[in-house]
Amino acid sequence: MTVKFRKLALVGIGLIGSSIALAARRQGLADVIAISTRRSDTLEEARELNLGDAYTLDPAEAVRGADLVILATPVGAYEAVMKAIAPALEPGAILSDVGSVKRHVVKVVEPLVPEGVHFIPGHPLAGTEHSGPSAGFAELFANRWCVLTPGPQVDKAAVEKLAAFWRAMGSNVETMDADHHDMVLAITSHVPHLVAYNIVGTVADLEQATQSEVIKFSASGFRDFTRIAASDPVMWRDVFLTNRDAVLEMLGRFLEDLSVLQRAVRVGDGPALEELFTRTRAVRRSIIDAGQETAAPDFGRPHE
Amino acid sequence: MTVKFRKLALVGIGLIGSSIALAARRQGLADVIAISTRRSDTLEEARELNLGDAYTLDPAEAVRGADLVILATPVGAYEAVMKAIAPALEPGAILSDVGSVKRHVVKVVEPLVPEGVHFIPGHPLAGTEHSGPSAGFAELFANRWCVLTPGPQVDKAAVEKLAAFWRAMGSNVETMDADHHDMVLAITSHVPHLVAYNIVGTVADLEQATQSEVIKFSASGFRDFTRIAASDPVMWRDVFLTNRDAVLEMLGRFLEDLSVLQRAVRVGDGPALEELFTRTRAVRRSIIDAGQETAAPDFGRPHE
Numbered sequence: 001m002t003v004k005f006r007k008l009a010l011v012g013i014g015l016i017g018s019s020i021a022l023a024a025r026r027q028g029l030a031d032v033i034a035i036s037t038r039r040s041d042t043l044e045e046a047r048e049l050n051l052g053d054a055y056t057l058d059p060a061e062a063v064r065g066a067d068l069v070i071l072a073t074p075v076g077a078y079e080a081v082m083k084a085i086a087p088a089l090e091p092g093a094i095l096s097d098v099g100s101v102k103r104h105v106v107k108v109v110e111p112l113v114p115e116g117v118h119f120i121p122g123h124p125l126a127g128t129e130h131s132g133p134s135a136g137f138a139e140l141f142a143n144r145w146c147v148l149t150p151g152p153q154v155d156k157a158a159v160e161k162l163a164a165f166w167r168a169m170g171s172n173v174e175t176m177d178a179d180h181h182d183m184v185l186a187i188t189s190h191v192p193h194l195v196a197y198n199i200v201g202t203v204a205d206l207e208q209a210t211q212s213e214v215i216k217f218s219a220s221g222f223r224d225f226t227r228i229a230a231s232d233p234v235m236w237r238d239v240f241l242t243n244r245d246a247v248l249e250m251l252g253r254f255l256e257d258l259s260v261l262q263r264a265v266r267v268g269d270g271p272a273l274e275e276l277f278t279r280t281r282a283v284r285r286s287i288i289d290a291g292q293e294t295a296a297p298d299f300g301r302p303h304e
Numbered sequence: 305m306t307v308k309f310r311k312l313a314l315v316g317i318g319l320i321g322s323s324i325a326l327a328a329r330r331q332g333l334a335d336v337i338a339i340s341t342r343r344s345d346t347l348e349e350a351r352e353l354n355l356g357d358a359y360t361l362d363p364a365e366a367v368r369g370a371d372l373v374i375l376a377t378p379v380g381a382y383e384a385v386m387k388a389i390a391p392a393l394e395p396g397a398i399l400s401d402v403g404s405v406k407r408h409v410v411k412v413v414e415p416l417v418p419e420g421v422h423f424i425p426g427h428p429l430a431g432t433e434h435s436g437p438s439a440g441f442a443e444l445f446a447n448r449w450c451v452l453t454p455g456p457q458v459d460k461a462a463v464e465k466l467a468a469f470w471r472a473m474g475s476n477v478e479t480m481d482a483d484h485h486d487m488v489l490a491i492t493s494h495v496p497h498l499v500a501y502n503i504v505g506t507v508a509d510l511e512q513a514t515q516s517e518v519i520k521f522s523a524s525g526f527r528d529f530t531r532i533a534a535s536d537p538v539m540w541r542d543v544f545l546t547n548r549d550a551v552l553e554m555l556g557r558f559l560e561d562l563s564v565l566q567r568a569v570r571v572g573d574g575p576a577l578e579e580l581f582t583r584t585r586a587v588r589r590s591i592i593d594a595g596q597e598t599a600a601p602d603f604g605r606p607h608e
């Protein structure tokens with residue numbers, strides 16, 4: 001199915017918004033791309049990067065006449081954005097988003113969606129640790145999943161049209177329940193980020209001399225955590241404020257397991273350590289087989 | 305200072321041993337490279353890869369006549385290896401290793417070092433998650449640190465000669481006390497690996513259906529942990545068996561901090577979360593500035 005929208009409105013033009021703009025333009029998925037953001041500096045940056053066709057600080061103006069509207073701000077801004085754009089949303093338009101949590105988005109956005117607008121929450125499982133309009137690139141979504149969490153009442157044709165839009169940008173699309181999304185993401189993304197932020201925080205609290213050495217000798221393990229912990233603070237604050245229950249549930253399991261492992265280290269239980277370390281290799285092999293990762297050593301990081 | 309050894313003996317020819325063989329040959333650092341390993345399959349693989357000049361299953365034969373001997377097996381094998389090679393070690397030879405822990409190595413190896421042999425423990429802070437002779441490459445040590453932990457009595461000229469050997473392979477060399485090494489590595493490498501193994505283990509314990517989804521949707525965060533948790537199980541078992549105190553100390557700090565963070569999530573303390581997530585970005589910036597990491601998004605992983 002080829003898909004084409006008259007007007008795509010992006011509210012928020014950071015890493016994700018700008019990547020959508022570039023991919024949609026490259027694939028010819030919209031006649032017009034309208035861009036809106038909060039700060040005029042960011043808007044000017046988007047304009048200089050030639051990301052769209054129309055630029056405005058007023059999100060209502062951006063969404064007027066749009067048949068596809070995608071919210072791409074941190075989730076904590078959704079309620080205010082919705083209040084601003086709701087009166088300007090066109091009946092028949094598809095309203096979607098890219099937020100990393102979904103149950104909370106439904107709770108906040110759904111009550112503000114005007115009659116006749118098709119609200120279909122979405123989450124592209126793609127990203128890097130960089131942010132802002134210049135961080136985007138058209139290939140970001142290629143071979144990555146995009147999860148849609150339409151409610152039971154939503155128009156099937158609208159869901160199919162949005163799915164076709166994401167597929168045209170290179171994604172594989174999967175539909176699931178918002179709660180289920182939040183639980184799977186808690187373990188694949190939110191708890192790993194929390195743990196990475198935490199260990200980098202532990203280092204940031206070490207006395208200065210030790211800290212400098214940790215930075216100097218960070219090559220083995222720790223620097224991978226710092227990449228994860230370099231992601232946007234506001235976005236991640238909002239993730240933990242809005243997916244609390246699933247995160248605490250998965251963090252609880254993680255901590256239980258860590259107690260067992262801590263004990264194995266304390267008592268010097270070699271067989272238990274080796275058994276766990278062997279079991280975990282299989283998980284990585286599955287991820288590489290599933291096409292979600294490169295098998296190149298060190299992710300293909302340059303070694304010069 | 306140009307450096308050249310008559311005979312370099314490598315006991316163990318996995319990722320690290322084979323990388324030393326390749327780098328030493330490329331830089332012309334030894335007239336002869338003798339290779340010894342435990343299993344004949346591995347020895348044949350090394351021979352087919354043309355990693356050295358002489359191949360043997362008998363480590364004593366490999367070290368005979370060598371003026372530089374480097375142990376490159378898991379640390380747990382050192383004691384047995386030392387008992388086998390000690391009678392064959394040449395007076396005046398440098399005996400070193402590449403093990404990821406240092407205090408334990410001193411404890412185990414030092415009593416077995418014959419009079420006149422210069423024992424200088426070492427640890428190249430370089431590696432990937434792959435193992436075996438075919439995983440090695442000559443550039444592995446380029447721009448990475450190599451830490452030497454010579455005891456107070458050791459001959460300065462021998463230390464300088466070994467340092468020159470590592471510098472010739474592209475490393476920056478730093479000398480420090482074995483205990484200090486173990487503490488710094490506990491936080492930069494050992495605890496991150498423990499945490500990564502643990503979270504991947506938590507996933508491996510999920511019921512099958514959820515686990516398949518985690519693998520499918522692993523792109524954001526989790527798959528970085530799986531890379532770390534794909535490292536060699538025996539090597540890492542030995543690390544935790546032999547650097548227990550420093551690991552437990554740093555793990556204790558990590559867990560304290562995680563309790564605070566868990567509470568911030570539970571009570572929804574947005575400012576505390578944002579403050580931590582902002583502070584951690586600075587640590588990554590320092591690591592990139594220190595030349596220990598690429599600034600490319602996603603480590604420069606291919607996005608197609």
Ligand SMILES: NC(=O)c1ccc[n+]([C@@H]2O[C@H](COP(=O)([O-])OP(=O)(O)OC[C@H]3O[C@@H](n4cnc5c(N)ncnc54)[C@H](OP(=O)(O)O)[C@@H]3O)[C@@H](O)[C@H]2O)c1
Binds near residue numbers: 037043072073098132
């Ligand atoms: N980064 C990832 O890896 C990733 C992956 C998947 C999904 N997501 C989701 O994508 C969304 C955007 O993330 P991103 O990485 O693209 O963020 P980003 O690069 O930081 O960009 C955020 C955008 O939202 C705008 N914005 C921020 N606060 C706002 C507010 N209070 N009111 C209105 N606009 C505001 C920013 O505008 P100004 O610059 O004008 O202030 C900017 O245009 C988030 O919901 C996140 O959960 C992110």
Ligand SMILES: NC(=O)c1ccc[n+]([C@@H]2O[C@H](COP(=O)([O-])OP(=O)(O)OC[C@H]3O[C@@H](n4cnc5c(N)ncnc54)[C@H](OP(=O)(O)O)[C@@H]3O)[C@@H](O)[C@H]2O)c1
Binds near residue numbers: 432
């Ligand atoms: N991997 C890293 O990222 C990294 C980084 C820095 C330092 N290190 C250190 O480097 C050392 C080697 O690691 P690696 O990654 O090169 O390992 P590897 O690729 O798994 O190779 C291990 C080598 O040691 C031999 N070996 C294993 N068990 C042995 C035993 N019980 N007796 C005698 N030989 C044995 C193996 O021989 P067979 O195949 O013949 O059995 C193989 O030649 C370890 O001490 C590790 O702490 C590793």
